[in-house]
């Protein structure tokens with residue numbers, strides 16, 4: 088899996104412990120962290136007067152290193168603290184700082200503010216007086232930097248434990264944390280930069296969604312080897328039509344729309360199969376179907392549940408969306424094929440899985456394990472979870488996606504990528520990435536049809552070198 092690693096506070100501590108076990112002293116890692124952060128602040132802030140706020144733990148220790156290194160560059164730096172430094176590394180960093188140390192309660196503001204109060208060690212909301220002092224110093228500064236995390240956020244779920252200010256840059260140390268990718272904490276910083284401090288993150292199971300590498304069809308490809316997608320339509324044919332078009336533009340070799348009523352206005356390339364049998368038996372028994380999509384416009388009630396049940400008996404790799412997700416409440420998850428992608432938005436997620444506790448990452452993970460399927464929890468940032476523990480979190484997508492039919496487009500795209508790759512997690516990751524990129528290309532106020540039109544360009548941009556189009 089590509090994309091920057093996302094580690095929880097406990098995983099970060101374990102990764103640091105592994106690094107220390109190789110013989111690297113903890114303080115050296117703090118120096119490294121401070122050096123990378125100071126270089127980033129120097130690049131943005133230059134010689135402007137700077138106030139570094141240092142807390143009692145190692146986050147505060149990072150702050151003392153940053154202050155010392157900026158000072159050696161000639162930056163006028165002041166440090167203000169909440170009190171004593173409580174860890175050995177923080178004390179060492181403080182000892183090496185030879186400038187004055189103010190009390191945070193009465194220090195003067197500066198042009199640049201560096202928040203090194205609390206990082207992954209925050210256990211509860213910071214008290215109101217300190218939180219309000221942080222906000223007023225940040226409000227008086229021209230630029231604010233958060234070291235590792237904005238002080239006052241919960242590392243593992245992105246909740247705000249107190250009311251933090253907004254930052255121009257958050258410098259994540261060693262790895263991203265869930266609070267860097269989950270709202271509301273993730274929305275506090277205009278820019279989030281991850282600083283390499285020597286932590287090995289190669290085995291991280293949770294990652295930011297990275298750009299996929301796609302391949303043009305093989306030289307000897309034909310429509311069936313490229314992937315046959317069957318889309319099952321229902322009561323509202325428009326949604327299935329959108330999904331079918333999306334599958335066709337998403338790279339499938341052949342798209343069949345199995346529909347009870349002929350749909351006009353579709354591209355001729357989409358083959359419509361009249362479905363006069365309620366169980367679609369003949370239309371779906373073709374062993375060449377590489378991905379089945381059911382849900383967009385399906386409808387609800389006993390007939391829809393029966394249709395889902397019948398469609399899934401063929402065992403084709405499947406994408407289950409919209410109304411078909413609700414039907415799964417009746418059928419249970421055992422009906423799902425070995426390769427399946429479920430695409431609930433938050434409402435469908437709650438309806439399907441009930442109240443699952445924990446962070447959104449943990450909830451998506453538990454849902455994937457319970458249903459033994461890849462789950463895309465859709466939202467401004469979508470979470471893609473596989474039953475084996477892998478999770479990818481997308482960067483925020485264009486908010487213009489909040490328009491009717493874009494879920495159908497994503498479902499069709501998932502089906503196309505599933506048909507092409509045969510790998511549900513990879514397909515889901517590719518689909519979410521391409522969907523987000525197509526939305527960016529579609530610009531403002533697009534409708535779902537225009538999102539589909541932008542898919543070929545999004546795919547072309549991710550083709551591997553050597554792929555011809």
Ligand SMILES: NC(=O)C1=CN([C@@H]2O[C@H](COP(=O)(O)OP(=O)(O)OC[C@H]3O[C@@H](n4cnc5c(N)ncnc54)[C@H](O)[C@@H]3O)[C@@H](O)[C@H]2O)[C@@H](O)CC1
Pocket residue numbers: 103113116117120142143144145146147148149173174204205206207208209210211212213214234235236260284
């Ligand atoms: N362990 C390491 O080697 C490294 C740690 N690093 C830094 O260390 C940070 C984690 O350090 P710590 O574990 O010391 O934790 P923090 O520095 O985030 O904060 C912990 C301290 O704050 C106190 N505290 C927690 N919640 C509080 C609250 N609501 N009000 C007042 N005090 C509160 C705790 O009692 C403790 O003294 C990371 O975020 C990162 O910035 C980096 O230097 C990289 C290396």
Ligand SMILES: Nc1ncnc2c1ncn2[C@@H]1O[C@H](COP(=O)(O)OP(=O)(O)O)[C@@H](O)[C@H]1O
Pocket residue numbers: 409432465466467468469483484485486487488489490491492493494495496497
């Ligand atoms: N505010 C937003 N910012 C970014 N993406 C969004 C936002 N709101 C919705 N989306 C995306 O738009 C799509 C909407 O899907 P869905 O709710 O199923 O819509 P529909 O049923 O109308 O097709 C999902 O891919 C979701 O991730």
Ligand SMILES: [K+]
Pocket residue numbers: 146202203204205206233234235236237238
């Ligand atoms: K901080």
